[in-house]
Structure formats: C-alpha cells, structure tokens
Amino acid sequence: MLRGEHKYQLPPNLSDQDTIGIVAPASAGEKSKVEAGIEYLKKQGFKVKKAPNLTNRLKYLAANDAKRIQYLVDFLRDDEISALFCLRGGYGTMRLLDKLDFAGLSKLGPKIIMGYSDITALQFSFLKKLNWITFSGPMVASDMDDNLTSYTGQWMWKVLKKSSGSLILKNPKDKKMKVYRSGKTQGVLLPGCLSIITTIMRTEYCPSFENCILVLEDIGETGYKLDRLLTTLKLHGVFDQIAGLILGSFQSTDDELSQNSFPLFDLLDDIIGNYEFPVITNFAYGHISNKLTLPVGIRASLNTDPLNIKIFYSE
Numbered sequence: 001m002l003r004g005e006h007k008y009q010l011p012p013n014l015s016d017q018d019t020i021g022i023v024a025p026a027s028a029g030e031k032s033k034v035e036a037g038i039e040y041l042k043k044q045g046f047k048v049k050k051a052p053n054l055t056n057r058l059k060y061l062a063a064n065d066a067k068r069i070q071y072l073v074d075f076l077r078d079d080e081i082s083a084l085f086c087l088r089g090g091y092g093t094m095r096l097l098d099k100l101d102f103a104g105l106s107k108l109g110p111k112i113i114m115g116y117s118d119i120t121a122l123q124f125s126f127l128k129k130l131n132w133i134t135f136s137g138p139m140v141a142s143d144m145d146d147n148l149t150s151y152t153g154q155w156m157w158k159v160l161k162k163s164s165g166s167l168i169l170k171n172p173k174d175k176k177m178k179v180y181r182s183g184k185t186q187g188v189l190l191p192g193c194l195s196i197i198t199t200i201m202r203t204e205y206c207p208s209f210e211n212c213i214l215v216l217e218d219i220g221e222t223g224y225k226l227d228r229l230l231t232t233l234k235l236h237g238v239f240d241q242i243a244g245l246i247l248g249s250f251q252s253t254d255d256e257l258s259q260n261s262f263p264l265f266d267l268l269d270d271i272i273g274n275y276e277f278p279v280i281t282n283f284a285y286g287h288i289s290n291k292l293t294l295p296v297g298i299r300a301s302l303n304t305d306p307l308n309i310k311i312f313y314s315e
Helices: 031-043 065-077 093-099 117-130 150-161 194-200 223-235 254-259 264-272
Strands: 019-023 047-050 081-086 112-115 134-136 166-169 178-181 184-193 212-219 244-251 279-281 294-296 299-304 307-312
Touching (some): 019 031, 065 093, 093 117, 093 194, 112 117, 117 184, 117 294, 184 244, 184 294, 194 223, 223 264, 264 279
Parallel strands (some): 019 081, 081 112, 244 279
Antiparallel strands (some): 134 294, 166 307, 178 279, 299 307
16 A cells, blocks of 8 residues: 555564464364464464364354454454454355444554455455455465465465565466556455355445455356356446456356357456456465465555555555
8 A cells, every 4th residue: 555545554563473363254273274274374483372162163164253253353442463364255244244343443553464265255345344454365274284275375475474565465376467458457355255255245334445456366156157247247236346356266167168168268368358447467376385474455556567555555
C-alpha cells in the first residue's frame, strides 16, 4: 500500500522472537502435522500460542462456529500475539462472517493474519469491513513441515518481515511466468481462491474489484467447473472493473483441461479475450509446494515488458 493513498492498513511487520498465534477458523488438522508446523516455527525463533481447537474435529469443522470465533477474536485481542497463522483451510470461514463483531474488531489495530484457500473468505471480509491487509500464504498444518521448500519459506519471511519500500515478486527459476496479454498497470492486489471469491462475491463481505490486480488460484476444479467460475466473474462484471489479472496454479485441473476440455489459453480467449487489461499466467501462487506469500490489499504494479510484479509497503 502506498501509505496515505489508500484506506487499507498494513499491520506491523513480523520481528524475530515475536509470538505467533495458531488459529483454526475452518477445519481441524492432523496431530502430527500440527506438531510438525509448531516445531518449524519454534526452530525459526518464534514463540507459539495454540488455540484449543486445532485438532478438535466437529465433522468438517474445527469446533462449532461460536468457539472458532471466540478463539480467533481472543488471539486478535491478545497483546502478546503479533501474528495469527491459520492452521489449514478446508471449510468453515464463510460460516463466521455474519457472526463476527466487526464493529468491535475495528477498535483493534491490524495484525498479520496468514492463510489461503478457504481462508480467502475471512481475508476478503477483513479487508472490506476493517480495511486490514492480511497475507495469503502458507498454513501451519498444510505447509510448515519438513516438506516446506526453501523458496516458500524464504518468500514467506521476506514478505512478512518487510516494513517499507517495495518488493519485486519472483517465481522460482524453473517456473517462468507467461504473458497472455501485454500491458502495464497498477492497483490493489487481491489474491485468493477462485471458488471462494465467486461464492462471497456481491455480498457485504467482498471488497471492491475496482482497479484491482486480481490474482486467482484453485485446486480440484474440473475444466467445465473452472469455465463456470471464470464465466461467473465475467457475468458479474468483475472483468469490467479490474486493472490486471494474474493466474496462479489450478492444481489438478491442468491435465483435465488439456486432455478432455478446453486448453487454458483457449478458455481465456473465450472469457477475457475482448478485454484490454494485462494478464500473466503461471504465477507461483496457490496450492503448490513452491508458493509466494501475497499481501491481500497492498498496492501493486504489473508490467509485462520487462515482466515485473511489484508490491509497495510505502512510497
């Protein structure tokens, strides 16, 4: 965010030896993965506080709505906690939106809140209702174990610990970004899970798409479902509003798209071929091992010649 230019607020950056609170606003995690994630954070020098519901399964939820809200709000109010890392996605954050006391939370200052996938609903609502910038990035039980790649870890800490200036986002060396449509633009970066965005779109919990750089990813969607999701955005006028589009990973759909349905670029031709905003594909973001951490609501720029995606912490 260019400070003073936009209403969205960056939380204080993360410092060494801060306390990280682990919350489960969606689904619960497996005990072994929870323990591995906590051990990873402790090895990085952080103190850790755990919400009581991390492994408490209530069908597909980590406890009932009231308890998941209570633990989330308790950690937001806890002055010892500098950041809230979500345990995992799954399902559940949408159920919390109409039950959260946003008026009460607005009296607090923003904190780092990090997660992705189902957590998109929570992040978009915090941006809309509280003007808080959150972070779409790794989760404790999903990513922070022995399989966490050096690329993902380095970028996570780089983004969370930076407090001023700008940062150029770079893919891994073996994964090249591709230009679908050339151009140069700037706007608010809005990264998230496509299926979650289409679900909360047009509700009071979804921020404006006006002049944003929309970053999309998803997992497990077949070709026709991906077509339907992107067409839904089009029919709701989202592509008439945005300044730029970046496509991350659509894990487990690529083979289906190439073999039994539309190739991805043909699908883009059908849906966004008549627009003029710049479009980048193959971005290192989503349900993949090598992923970037992206601030949700930060000011950003996109340039295809030379290819450059930059986020701004300050002017």
